[in-house]
Amino acid sequence: DCVDNVLGGVCPNCGGNFAPRPIRPAGKLTKYPPSTRRVLKAEGCGPRKAA
Numbered sequence: 001d002c003v004d005n006v007l008g009g010v011c012p013n014c015g016g017n018f019a020p021r022p023i024r025p026a027g028k029l030t031k032y033p034p035s036t037r038r039v040l041k042a043e044g045c046g047p048r049k050a051a
């Protein structure tokens with residue numbers, strides 16, 4: 001996947017590592033449910049930028 005194979009585990013914006021997203025509180029899940037449709041770029045991940 002892009003994180004390992006393209007980006008090498010390094011964020012292209014800040015140079016830090018990737019971390020799991022925070023868990024959404026149950027009350028917010030009811031009011032703002034997650035999308036049921038996955039959105040992907042047609043072109044996929046771009047090439048890794050030089051550090």
